[in-house]
Amino acid sequence: MAETLQSLIAAEALQPVDPLVTDFARAIIAPFGETARAVIFYGSCLREAQLDGLMLDFYVIVSDYAAAYRAANKAGWMARANALIPPNVFPAAHGTLAAKYAVLSEADLARACSMQAGDVSVWARFAQPVRIVWSADTAAEARALDALCAAPVTLLRHAAPVADTASPDPLHIWRTGFTRTYGAELRAERGDRPDKVVDFAPDHYAAVGAAIAREVPDLAAMPRAEAERRWARLRARGKRLTVARLAKASFTFAGGIDYLAWKINRHAGTQITIRPWQRKWPLVAAVVLVPKLLKSGAVK
Structure with a gap:
């Protein structure tokens, strides 16, 4: 029996990670107290065995910005900034490891992984393999998994209408999606980075793509012209937001x-x-x- 999208994403996201990463995540969320809901480990470090000298990437999911920043004894303007231009990004160190972590509410996580997202920054990253390295309870884990299931669907809904249907590459739609998302932000990575993302886990993308094709039959329903307009808006907004987030990080990120x-x-x-x-x-x-x-x- 073919696996469902939910089961595939859960099997990937709930795999154990290096205990040092889990300990790091627990240290990061400690100041947020009961407002912390989940921690998602993502990015290129997920593909590395040696983490010393690298910058790990986490998303800290909280229940509410105002409550979270009060619990952490952080300035009230940070909560307002997080709500206005999510996420806020902070540095962290634990033992020999260093990281940056982004703070996002559960509501914003769900929106940022859906077709209602105004930019690609979250769904482009969470359409890739990630790990939930900590969750407050089963409900928090389930909400995080729902968002992680939505992210690849959002990517393929945007990519399918503009992908070359004549391509013999079965993963072409994924490559198209990641190429477009990399172009929708100010990125320093080289042009072959989208291909490397797919080539790192081709079996994962093939299985997830097949599950989405079974469960979302209207995947390519968006007319190409509309899809191109959406990508144009995502590019324009994404580049502006990159600069705005960078400016905001100059206050939150020592x-x-x-x-x-x-x-x-x-x-x-x-x-x-x-x-x-x-x-x-x-x-x-x-x-x-x-x-x-x-x-x-x-x-x-």
Whole structure:
């Protein structure tokens, strides 16, 4: 009997991870108390066996922004900023590991993985294999899994109408989707990154794609012209939001400008060096840096 989308996503997301990662997640959510609902581990570090020296990526899912920031004794404006332009991003360290974590409410998680999302940032990442490394209870785990099931459906609904139906590659629709999402944000990664994402777990994408095809028969129902308009809006909004989130991170993310330089140097092969004044005025530095990177092609 063919597996359902729910069972496939649950089998992937609920796999155990390195205990160091689980311990790290517990340390991150501790200040949020009972408002913490789940922690999702995602990104390129998920594919690495050696984590020292890397920057892990987490999403911390909370019940409510105001309550979460009160519990963590963080400034009230952070809750308002998180609601206005989600998510907020913070740095963290635990033992020998370093990470950044994004804070998102359960309601925003569900919306950001659905067709109602205004940008690709969450569903593009959660359409890939991820892990739920902690959850408050079975209800929190179930809500996170529902969002993780919605994310690949959202990606394929957007990708199917614009994919080359004559392509012999059975994973072409996934490659199309990830190529389009990478183009809908300011990204430093090289042009072959979408292919590498798919090639890391081809069996996963094949099985999930088959399950979605069975369970969502109208996957390509959106007319191509409408799909192209949606992608155009996602690109325009996504690039604006990238800059806005970067500006916001200059207030929430100590050392954020150094992380930005490290990330771009790692993925684009550049040699960006951050100067003392840029650390002192990270918002101004970001505003100056982004246009230069766009002009040079390091960020697209």
